[in-house]
Amino acid sequence: MRDRTWLEEAVLLGSIVKWAVLATLAGAAAGIGSGLFLKGVAYGTESTAALALPYRLVLLPAAGWLTAWLIHRFAPEAAGHGTEAVITAVHRRQGAIDPKVVPVKALATIVSLTGGGSAGKEGPCAQVGSGLAALIARVLRLGPDDRRRLVICGISAGFTAVFGTPVGGAIFGVEVLFGGAIAYEVLFPSMVAGFTAYQTVQWFRVEALQVPALAVPNLTEPLFVKAIVLGALFGLIARLFIEAMERIHRLFERLPVSPPLRAAAGGAVLAVLALVAGSEYLGLGTDMLDRALAGGAVAALAFAWKILFTSVTLGSGFSGGVLMPVFFVGASAGSVLAPLFGIDSVVGAAVGMMAVLAGATNTPIASAVIGLELFGPGIGLYLAAACIASFAVAGHRSIYPSQVLKVRKSPALAIPLGRPAAEVGPVRLAPGTLRPVARLLRRVRYQPRQRPGEGRPAHRA
Numbered sequence: 372m373r374d375r376t377w378l379e380e381a382v383l384l385g386s387i388v389k390w391a392v393l394a395t396l397a398g399a400a401a402g403i404g405s406g407l408f409l410k411g412v413a414y415g416t417e418s419t420a421a422l423a424l425p426y427r428l429v430l431l432p433a434a435g436w437l438t439a440w441l442i443h444r445f446a447p448e449a450a451g452h453g454t455e456a457v458i459t460a461v462h463r464r465q466g467a468i469d470p471k472v473v474p475v476k477a478l479a480t481i482v483s484l485t486g487g488g489s490a491g492k493e494g495p496c497a498q499v500g501s502g503l504a505a506l507i508a509r510v511l512r513l514g515p516d517d518r519r520r521l522v523i524c525g526i527s528a529g530f531t532a533v534f535g536t537p538v539g540g541a542i543f544g545v546e547v548l549f550g551g552a553i554a555y556e557v558l559f560p561s562m563v564a565g566f567t568a569y570q571t572v573q574w575f576r577v578e579a580l581q582v583p584a585l586a587v588p589n590l591t592e593p594l595f596v597k598a599i600v601l602g603a604l605f606g607l608i609a610r611l612f613i614e615a616m617e618r619i620h621r622l623f624e625r626l627p628v629s630p631p632l633r634a635a636a637g638g639a640v641l642a643v644l645a646l647v648a649g650s651e652y653l654g655l656g657t658d659m660l661d662r663a664l665a666g667g668a669v670a671a672l673a674f675a676w677k678i679l680f681t682s683v684t685l686g687s688g689f690s691g692g693v694l695m696p697v698f699f700v701g702a703s704a705g706s707v708l709a710p711l712f713g714i715d716s717v718v719g720a721a722v723g724m725m726a727v728l729a730g731a732t733n734t735p736i737a738s739a740v741i742g743l744e745l746f747g748p749g750i751g752l753y754l755a756a757a758c759i760a761s762f763a764v765a766g767h768r769s770i771y772p773s774q775v776l777k778v779r780k781s782p783a784l785a786i787p788l789g790r791p792a793a794e795v796g797p798v799r800l801a802p803g804t805l806r807p808v809a810r811l812l813r814r815v816r817y818q819p820r821q822r823p824g825e826g827r828p829a830h831r832a
Contacts, residue, residue, distance in 0.1 A: 390560040393517075394524050396507055398564035401500030401528030402571025408477045408499055409533070409577040412492050415485030416654060424650055427487055428642040431653075434486020435634035438479045439688040443630045446475035452685050452693045453480075453494025457501045457526055458548055459773040462791075465515035466505055466522035473502040479690040487641070487653040489680035490691020493533040497544075497692075500532070500568065501525030520557050523548070527561035528568035530694075539741030541565035543734055550733040550769060550792055551778030582664055582721070582745045597712045598753045601705070601719065602726045602760030608674060608704050609730030609765045612697070615678050616770060620686035630688050637687020644680060652680040656699040663702040663720040673703035693770055694728065701727030721746050722757045729758035730765030733774060733792075767795050 419427060442449045448456060449472045460468050480495040504525035508518035527544030531537045541562040545554040626633050641653065651659055656677060663669050670676075681696040701723035709719020721742065729738035735758040742754040767776055767786050772793030779786045785801045787794065 387559065390520075391563055393507075393511075393513075393521055394560035394563035395567050397500070397504040397521050397524045397560075398528045398567025399571050400503040400507060401496075401525050401564065402532055402568035402574075404473065404477070404499040404503050405496040405529055405532035405568065406572045406575030406577060408481070408496060409492065409572070410575055411477065411481045412484055413577065415481050419485055419487070424645075427650065427653070428645060430486045431488070431638035431642045431645075432635040433638070434482050434488060435636075435638035435687060435689055436631045438483045438486075438488075438690050439631040439634035441475055441479045441482070442688075442690060446471040448472050449476040449479060449498070449690070450688070451494075452490065452691060453496070453498040454526065454547065454692065455494075455771045455773055457498055457522065458771050460501070460505075461519055461522055461548060462773060462775060466501075466508070466519035467515075468498075468502045468505040468522065470502060470506050470509075473499050473506075476502070476690065480692075483684070483689040483691050484654060486638070487645075487650075488638075488689040488691055489641070489653055489656065489677065489684040489696060490689060490693070491655065491695025491697075492692055493530055493694045494692025495529075495690065496533050497526045497529030500529035504528075504564075520560060523554065523557045524560050524564035528564040531565035532568045532572040534741065534745075535569060536741045536744040537565040537569040538562070539737055539744050540569075542740055543732075543737035546734045546737045547732055547771065547774065550767065550774050550776040551780070553736070594714070595752065595756055597714060598722065598756040599760045601708060601712060601714070601722060602757030603764045604708060605701060605704065605723055605726035605757060606730040606761035606764030608700065609697075609727045609761060609770075610768065611675075612678050612682075612700060612727070612731055613765070613768045613770055615682040616686065616693075617768075617772075619682040623687045634688030637683050637689065640683050640687070641680065644676075644683070648676045648680075652676050655695050657695075660695075660699050660702050663706040664717060666715075666717045669703045669706040669716075671707050673707075674700040677703065694732075697728050697731050697770070698724045701725070718750065718753070721750060722753050725754050726757040726761040730761035731770040733762060733765075733769050735759050735762040767798070768792050 419430065446469060448469055453476065460466055476495050476498050480492065483490060501522045504521045505518060508521045513521065523544055527541040530543050531540030534540060544561045545557050548554055623633055623637060626636065645653055659673065677696055677699045685691065685693065702720040705719035705723020706716045709716050725738045725742035729735040739754045739758045743751050763780055767780060769792040772791060774792045776786065776788050776790060776792055783801055785799045
């Protein structure tokens with residue numbers, strides 16, 4: 372018995388050492404790759420920011436065409452918003468990723484964001500980090516299971532590099548793979564990779580997501596209830612985002628043209644939308660995000676416009692991430708909805724950012740932790756309540772269609788488990804759900820109403 376105990380401890384200790392080394396390599400590679408990519412994005416977006424609006428609008432179709440041509444000519448696997456492709460690789464190919472994806476994805480996203488596409492930069496960072504992790508696994512000749520784990524570390528490292536949240540980024544990487552479950556076996560290496568990427572990307576002096584420290588009032592029962600109600604509303608907004616992304620993507624797929632022309636058409640649509648709604652919904656949208664977190668005025672339908680701009684951008688074939696638009700949508704919606712409940716708009720914007728993230732990606736734990744790292748512990752209970760409520764209300768779909776469902780959010784719904792979220796069809800009630808209601812109805816007998824003066828007929832002898 373004693374020998375077996377020491378054997379177990381020795382193997383576990385060796386595993387920790389092994390994955391500390393491998394995760395450090397993956398995190399360093401992801402930090403370097405993400406740093407170079409973020410530098411390119413910053414240079415490109417700053418170069419076009421000074422252009423007059425007509426020139427920026429002309430760039431949109433050209434950027435869409437060039438983005439789609441690069442992807443479909445050199446690395447079709449780089450299509451989409453980054454994280455989705457990595458989740459697919461983890462679930463279907465044991466983490467196998469073509470090395471060409473790394474430079475093609477980085478360059479295509481720089482072109483997209485420079486041209487004004489409404490997208491983010493975290494998805495490409497996750498794909499760059501995962502692609503480099505897969506390359507390390509190939510060089511070291513790791514087996515499929517180890518390669519898969521190392522690629523998951525690349526996801527965590529990529530998110531951490533962008534948002535500067537090593538703990539939340541690590542948890543996000545192991546929670547986003549499944550709807551309602553966490554890959555605990557990869558939690559330790561993901562944490563190491565995230566912290567390493569966070570330290571490495573500092574060398575490039577790229578600006579992480581900057582948010583204010585919030586002064587939050589003491590928690591009371593009414594405020595806690597309001598946070599839950601707000602979270603439910605944010606869950607509905609997250610569901611709207613998911614549906615818009617899916618429907619507009621299918622709409623563009625029906626166009627009988629090549630992918631580059633399809634993306635060029637999407638760029639033209641974006642130019643028209645910018646003339647109608649304004650150019651502030653193009654690009655990363657950090658100006659609006661900063662305004663909402665500073666307590667500035669935000670248009671009532673800003674979140675809806677951003678959903679439309681982002682859905683057209685990514686649905687037509689541009690390249691980029693989806694979480695920065697999710698943050699924009701959540702912050703702008705929270706800034707408008709929170710005052711209706713007597714909550715400060717800045718607190719509402721912060722809670723909205725994380726709650727829409729939780730609902731759209733099925734990651735309530737990671738979203739709450741990221742919010743704690745960004746805004747401080749004072750808002751923690753509000754975040755937890757809103758994120759869990761949003762997760763519950765948003766349904767069983769996901770902004771990442773390849774995310775595998777592991778739990779039913781209600782036992783009353785017949786949802787197939789162990790399948791991608793994209794395969795969730797029309798929702799039906801589980802067998803026997805209405806049985807208690809039917810049983811209750813059977814017990815209720817219809818009694819005909821008697822007229823005054825009438826009674827039971829007398830018993831005849």
